[in-house]
Amino acid sequence: MTQKMESSGGIVHGNDKVIEVVNELVEFYGTASDKVVQILTGIQNRLNYLPDEALIEVARLTDITPGQISEISTFYPQFRHKPTGRHIIQFCAGTTCFLKGSREIKEAFRDYLKIEESKSCSPDNLFSIEDVECLGVCAIAPAVRIGNEIYGNLSTADVGRVVEGFLESIEKKPRPVNKSALDNITGEIRVGIGSCCVAKGSKEVLTEIVAYKESKNIPVLVKPVGCTGACGYTPIMDIVSNEGDRKRYVAVTPQDVESIMEENFGDKKNMVNTVDDARGIISKKLDDYLAKQTRITTDTGGILSPVSLNEYISKGGLEPFKRLVNEKNRSLIIDRLTLSGLKEKSSSKLVGEEIWSLKTDENGSHAIICYSEENDTGSFKDRMMLETFPFKIIEGMLIMGLAADIGRAIFHISDMYPLAKRRIKNAISQYIKAGYLGYNILDSGFSFEIIVIEGPGDFMCGERESEFAGMRVLMLSPETFCGVPSVFENGNSDGNNARKTPNTLIVGLTGRVDTPGVVEVAEGTSIGVIIDRFGGGTESKENIKAVHIGGLAGCFIPKELFDMPLDYDIFRNNSLFLGPGNIEMINEADSIVDLTLHFADFARRQSCGKCAICRAGTKRMYDIITKIREKNCAKEELAELELLCVHLKKGSLCGLGKNAPNAVVSALKYFKKEFEDGLLA
Amino acid sequence: MIKIKINNRTFEVEPGRTILSIAEDGGIKIPTLCHYPGIEEDASCLICSVRNKRDGTFTPACATIAEDGMEIDTKSKEVIEYRKRIIRLILMEHRAECEAPCRVSCPFGHDIPLLNRYLSEGKIKEALSLLVSETGDKPLHCPECEAFCETNCRRGSIDSPISIRNIRMFLSSRLEETSIKPDDQSRPDNEYKKLFSSKITALTAAELSEWLKECEDTTERYREIGDYLTAGYEAKNCMHCDCRAANDCGLREIAAQLGVTDPPEKFDSLPIEKKINRNANLVFERAKCIKCGLCVRACNDLDGRVALTYLNRGLDLIVSEPIGVDFRYIHSEKADIYSNICPTGALRKIK
Ligand code: SF4
Ligand code: SF4
Ligand code: SF4
Ligand code: SF4
């Protein structure tokens, strides 16, 4: 225990409530200095911000010094130092939302709530606003979150409706639930409940379905399922008989439910088709959309419940793990993984080789880590994966644990994705109850535990490495874990027939597309094919100009290069960055300069600020592009920008700074004209 | 032993040493700002960057451990370009003034603030010898001068200018009684103009009052100066508009060496702010801080005594006393360390 401050610097101690909250949390978490983030998160959850008095009190009671607590609490943007209104409206600062007009939406909210320019809280203290990185629902951009509700596909005209609707919703009584226990079930009705499905009204649709079913006593199971990834078509309602016949309805509204239910279960069952033709056609399109993919990792999306382990097991889940845990043959598992060609998507390294290359240090702490992207389109995909395939991802972790001989795993999920976090936690507890997690699983001698780390995520700036420095870790994305069980499906114990899977890539497709979503395609599929097959072309068909690919560290690719296959090696050889492999479509009418400015803004905000070139260089980059945008840029400054990019790339100390100029460099390479238009006459 | 080439010279050294230390032993000069012997390295200013010839990247010499077979270049055009870039960027977030308006407007470049400092601290001998070294054998310029210094004196926009000319004339009248030799410490005349100097900007009322903090213990103004005591009292009203590091600033020196001038455009600049801790004899001017982090690395508060820390991230990153703690509680032992290691005028002794 370190000695505490000689004097608290003359601050008046805060009110009793603050002191009480701090005391409780310190008692709960203890006084060790590595608990600071948890304690701060707790305080903010209780008091809605971090009052100075609370920080001082924490420093007084624990091993944390005032210097440390000041530094940490101001470093993470998630921590607030000023009180907020009762409800917080979070504006997405991600790329797709930006492309689709998030700035105007934010202004409209400010206007509607009468929030002054310099303030962040409405005069009645009911709402405050804040910017967050991508909300992970890019398919329904532009989006905002109020409290726990996400609202998508917004236009400025929707603002009043959204605010009033939100206020109403918090007063609403709970709606009917699926309660009657029925025998003789004839089939099930599946509705997707991913975050953006929900934002598009799938919960209301479910409520209507349940209400209808309850009132008419229909012997059918209403089953919320994970998302199909076809966000452009949701809410999707599949009515599936026990025999496997399926009727599919897309873009269902709560008002449609009654006629759909009548059509399938009512007295005039199947006599009149009340569902219009157009929808029938779209439904076919959706079938097509799914059929054209190579769905290996995402095969059960839209089919299985994301909250039932029993169902997962009954459909063949955990078979691979059960077999492997009995075989107890580490090297065989690794060989099969290597053979299958399964790669970690962020690094494109073979998973099998990654395991071999782990340091074999017996005493050091070790863990398997599942990290999710927290920015931009990467988070859209990862969020959807975590929400939809929690059981499969955990099974993948278990198998990796067996292979790497590691008994501990960590999920790092940002506070930004509450639903994903809930699903994962729920899945973990079901696994524990069923005996597939914990000590000596299935009497095999293999023990495995999983914890979920909460609190501010923010893995940028090389913190990802440093946070777990000295640990023996295997860090993979949800997508990779989710791909692991498929490798061992249909396998038998002689070990030679690891399923040689076509290597797939899961791609989030957003921006100016007709049907945004998450699709799984074979590695090497070209950009153009993905756009045509799944995007349904661009919103305004002909006008496509480019895509931006790879999230915030990614680059622009003009339409002339759309034949380029999505392949890590090819990208790398062209000094392009495929990153999490997501595609953002850009129209002729969209300004590349604006978008570039958006990426520069992100880099500027995310820089940790330690090294001068990144801290000030990203800001200078932003300033010059701003001048171009305002058609106020001197010729020398454009030249300065080009050299600045080179210097950022060659001189920055961490990945953020090195990759910060990627978007600018590719924009200058392919769309120089747009920049030159911004020069002073 | 490992072998490394710096500017095509081969060095054979024991492993584990930084490029900077090897270069220094070999007499190769590399500029540094955030490096200080004995303090843990944490490359942040990047001014010591050198080029790794293998991959063309720049790497900070102070924190890069030499590896066998490395080939380093410390002085090519690319390296110099890169260092210029770094200094320009640092200057864009550096809002400060090396010299005071009075001195800059004096046709002879007399170091008026320093003279005032001597007088206010009762250092009469030093004051006189400064005067001698500035005028040499020639008579004092001031009686014939329009007193540009007073016209531009910053104190003038608060109440009235410091009585600079009268102070100097009084001192000059006393010179005969003494046998003062020129002070070879001071930099006479317009020498300073060869150095880098940041722009003098117009100040807001709020900033003027920050400046006035320098004169917290003064009471009265004097127009006529007839003795050392009144000269001292009037000199105390001088607000110390020049930078305390003007003569030993790493940033100024490197900028001058590289021939970089103050960039016309600055980032949304920090307000000028003076934090004064009279107990510890320490003043902190954040607008001059280049966020090199030396002070934060040199002392932490694990010993229970208040220390400076980082706040925020990215361009908002600043060095500050911790939240809820007053700057006046910084301990004088730490203050001594701070004023010694800070490469700029951000942290300096008041006197
Ligand atoms: S810190 Fe250095 S460069 Fe800045 S004003 Fe002072 S002397 Fe000039
Ligand atoms: S009065 Fe003296 S100090 Fe003032 S500007 Fe003239 S010569 Fe310089
Ligand atoms: S207040 Fe002092 S330093 Fe400032 S301009 Fe006047 S004489 Fe010069
Ligand atoms: S105050 Fe001085 S030592 Fe501390 S970070 Fe700023 S420039 Fe560096």
Ligand code: FES
């Ligand atoms: S949800 Fe807004 S960009 Fe992803």
Ligand code: FES
């Ligand atoms: S529609 Fe379900 S997550 Fe996108």
Ligand code: FES
């Ligand atoms: S002196 Fe090496 S980075 Fe600052």
